Amino acid sequence: MSGNKAVLITWRDNFSDFSGGVTRTVHLAGLISKFLGVKIDIWFRRDTPRSLLLAGLKMITGSAYLREARFKYVALPDLSRYDIVIVDYIRSLISVYKHIRNNKKLIYISHDYYKELPYNGITSLQKEAKKALSKVSLAVVVSRRDYYLHKQEAPDVEYVVFPNIYPEEFKPEPRRGKLTFVTVKTTHVDQEFVKALAAALGADTIAIGKKIAGAEYVPNVATRSEYLATLSQGHIGINYSNTGNYYSTGSNVKRYDYALAGLAVANHALSTTGDPLLPCEFTFVDVYDLVAKTEALLDRVDQCGKQNREYALRKYEEAYRELERKILELAGR
Numbered sequence: 001m002s003g004n005k006a007v008l009i010t011w012r013d014n015f016s017d018f019s020g021g022v023t024r025t026v027h028l029a030g031l032i033s034k035f036l037g038v039k040i041d042i043w044f045r046r047d048t049p050r051s052l053l054l055a056g057l058k059m060i061t062g063s064a065y066l067r068e069a070r071f072k073y074v075a076l077p078d079l080s081r082y083d084i085v086i087v088d089y090i091r092s093l094i095s096v097y098k099h100i101r102n103n104k105k106l107i108y109i110s111h112d113y114y115k116e117l118p119y120n121g122i123t124s125l126q127k128e129a130k131k132a133l134s135k136v137s138l139a140v141v142v143s144r145r146d147y148y149l150h151k152q153e154a155p156d157v158e159y160v161v162f163p164n165i166y167p168e169e170f171k172p173e174p175r176r177g178k179l180t181f182v183t184v185k186t187t188h189v190d191q192e193f194v195k196a197l198a199a200a201l202g203a204d205t206i207a208i209g210k211k212i213a214g215a216e217y218v219p220n221v222a223t224r225s226e227y228l229a230t231l232s233q234g235h236i237g238i239n240y241s242n243t244g245n246y247y248s249t250g251s252n253v254k255r256y257d258y259a260l261a262g263l264a265v266a267n268h269a270l271s272t273t274g275d276p277l278l279p280c281e282f283t284f285v286d287v288y289d290l291v292a293k294t295e296a297l298l299d300r301v302d303q304c305g306k307q308n309r310e311y312a313l314r315k316y317e318e319a320y321r322e323l324e325r326k327i328l329e330l331a332g333r
Contacts (some may be wrong), residue, residue, distance in 0.1 A: 143274030182234035185209035231261035280304030
């Protein structure tokens with residue numbers, strides 16, 4: 001294929017975030033554009049009367065099925081204009097797969113294993129998602145765990161693992177002289193949690209994106225580089241998966257954000273699932289467990305953060321090269 005034309009179809013109505021699924025989609029789409037040497041058109045969600053009806057019924061009934069089924073009926077671009085179609089998340093794949101002809105290449109940017117999120121307990125959509133996955137030319141999955149889960153569903157699909165590592169040029173800010181924890185948009189760290197860290201360790205806490213009484217609040221930052229710079233002031237990043245479930249749901253972006261910013265990483269319960277552990281990463285079950293484990297690394301916390309950053313950048317380079325190879329193969333180059 002030469003002179004490829006490509007479109008990214010997303011279920012989202014905008015790209016506005018500094019960490020999370022949007023970061024993954026935008027970063028990977030940028031890499032694919034770079035590898036192909038083409039500008040990728042972006043098609044944001046455009047609802048139809050039918051998709052809006054289902055969304056309205058979901059508001060009335062609270063139905064998880066209706067919440068997800070609406071995305072099957074959104075409007076699509078004229079796919080005949082494109083050689084390569086990139087879809088963001090299973091919601092976009094569900095809307096597109098029936099319209100893909102054999103001469104088109106379909107790239108699926110996966111964020112989660114669909115049976116866990118968002119189709120947990122929705123059997124009919126799980127079955128349809130499996131059919132949709134079989135149409136994919138290349139699936140970009142988020143972790144080794146997700147690779148094996150997807151592979152058992154669609155063994156003939158080509159896969160590449162691209163973990164949630166998205167480097168950005170930033171100027172690190174001076175590390176705080178006092179032990180400092182950082183949280184990002186979490187609902188699980190509260191005033192009592194912050195007070196316990198201060199009482200036991202004399203530590204401060206920086207809360208990004210969500211106010212916590214007793215913590216230094218930083219509103220949602222404007223850019224990802226500003227976000228990573230803000231993280232770099234701390235020593236240890238506190239990571240909750242925020243799903244409330246004890247399965248992977250892909251892989252957590254924040255743990256790698258902390259690593260890129262040069263922090264040690266403290267993960268609640270199973271927030272580490274999906275990938276091997278970072279060089280300086282540990283789990284905790286409650287704030288007092290976090291205190292106990294933090295005490296054990298106080299004399300090397302800065303070195304820990306450096307090791308995490310170096311490891312994350314190595315993993316990124318490996319994934320970058322493999323994705324480039326697979327994209328060029330797909331494009332026939």
